Amino acid sequence: MTILLTVLGIAVFAVGLLISIAWHELGHLSTAKLFGIRVPQYMVGFGPTVWSRKKGDTEYGLKAIPLGGYIRMIGMFPPDAQGRIEARSTSPWRGMIEDARSAAFEELEPGDETRLFYTRKPWKRVIVMFAGPFMNLILAVAIFLGVSMSFGFATQTTKVAGVPKCVIEQSQNRETCAKGDPVSPGYAAGLRTNDRIVAFNGKPVKDWSALSDLIRKTTGPATITVDRAGTDTVLHATLVSNQVLAKDSDGQAIEGKYVTAGYLGFISASEIVPLSFTDSVGRMGTMLEDGVDSIVALPSKIPDLWNAAFDGGERKADSPVGVVGAARISGEVMNLDQPTQNLIATLLFVVASFNLSLFLFNMLPLLPLDGGHIAGALWEAARRNLARLFKRPDPGPFDVAKLMPVAYVVAGIFICFTVLVLIADVVNPVKIS
Structure with a gap:
């Protein structure tokens, strides 16, 4: 299977x-x-032609290697300064230029003079x-x-997935309480798994980012309103300062960077949440920015790629992948233990x-x-x-x-x-x- x-x-x-x-x-x-440019060929793929059919003055077809495609347009390059399409030269560089120029006109037919790309x-x-x-x-x-609008993405919510019993600095990278660790404010206040926090200090909160910001700005007494099995319950907690991960301008945690901020002490649950049109567009804009940054950073990725390919080095999560890598990821997606709609959404996201x-x-x-x-x-x-x-x-x-x-x-x-x-x-x- x-x-x-x-x-x-x-x-x-x-x-x-x-x-x-x-x-x-x-x-x-x-x-x-x-x-009005004449296009002799429209091909998907490279290599030997598997199927083709001519309609009008264009041949449409599929080729054996589905790793690209092309269209051929007449007159991609202009004649040289002397008006010549073909020329002979002993210079290899000049030969490249003239070969390219000749190829642009090799399918020239009577009447194509007005259908050239360069004109x-x-x-x-x-x-x-x-x-x-x-x-x-x-x-x-x-x-x-x-x-994003019909299915959504895994998003941190205000629902409680767990409540630590003690306060542990995130930089310590441990989950087990040690002797002397103070009691977690959330645990002391009676916060429970599956509670959904709906207000903080009387201010309604609908998403994790807003709740997180309010918690980080607060130390001392605070009221936490939770939806517990359909009933609103008000809890009283005394928030403390703690070392927690810093957040970037998009509200995402920055690995390895810590700040001192207010701390309640609970694990937020992740849920698949559809995004609004505005939020979806904003997230698409972030993807574009990340994509540009990735293109700019490609040369710096070469040493890590070389080490991963030939020296058994670590293949980082943000490493560039090609068609084969993307295909392998798609195959791996289908083996994830998730509902079918999750798998379909992930595959569409890859495409x-x-x-x-x-x-x-x-x-x-x-x-x-x-x-x-x-x-x-x-x-x-x-x-x-x-x-x-x-x-x-x-x-x-x-x-x-x-x-x-x-x-x-x-x-x-x-x-x-x-x-x-x-x-x-x-x-x-x-x-x-």
Whole structure:
């Protein structure tokens, strides 16, 4: 059964991956056709073609390796300064440029002169290249909002899951009371498991964050109103100071950092709580910020990845994962001892996170990524506007093909990083359990 569930989880992720790739390429395809650019191919996957069908002037198909996709647009790069599409050069760097230029025109047909990508205005090219990543962002937001508003997330609540008998500094990292530990204020006040705190010092509280803030600001006598089996009961406690984990601006505990604050002494229960639209959007914004931070931090993760892959080092929870790692996580999710709706929500969240990563990664202003083409179009627009402002001759289209040697270097770095992540995902995977 474990193997079957693992395979099912991997299969669900694979389907989500294919949909995400097809959805991304559909953004490029639809906007390219909208602006009259000829698109000979729309393919999901790489390698040998498994299935294809031609409709109009575009061939639609699936390829054997479902790890990406592409569309082919005619005239991605302009002719060179002499108006040549093909040229011969003994320089390897110049050869890369001319090979890329030739490939952009290899399927040129009569009448395509008005359907070339590079002849479109820069703002149209920006839209075509941005449309792919933007489709991934739309899918990520739609899935995330759907999951958070209909299902929700495990959230700390004001319900009591347990009451420690004594006061222990959190930095001591122990659960057993020692001789001399003072009695916990919550235990002394008669707080019980399954009580739900509804007011603190007469002030109604509906969520853990608000209650936690009130408790931390209080030392000395306080009244605690609890809902106990449907009846409100007022308890009287004398709060004390204690060393507790500090909280960040989002109200999350900061591991390893402690502050002195008021202490009541109870363990809050976690429950699956649906979020409002406003809270869901706020949480999505936090995910975007975290995603940007993760992209920026990728180079710093390489040493830990190398140690995890080749030296048996610890694979940290925030370590980058690739497609194989995400598939393994999906398989592991299906073996968790949780209700089916929890498993479905978690798998959907994995797919949403993957789409968010696709959006952020593709927006890097580097060729061969979509962001590189966007940067080229924006630079062309800036050059032409400056020339018009200073009444100089139009400099013409920016020749993105000249950046192909850099693109090959960037692609080589990405490939090496991808291989490193793949090895780590196989020999030392991230485990959610």
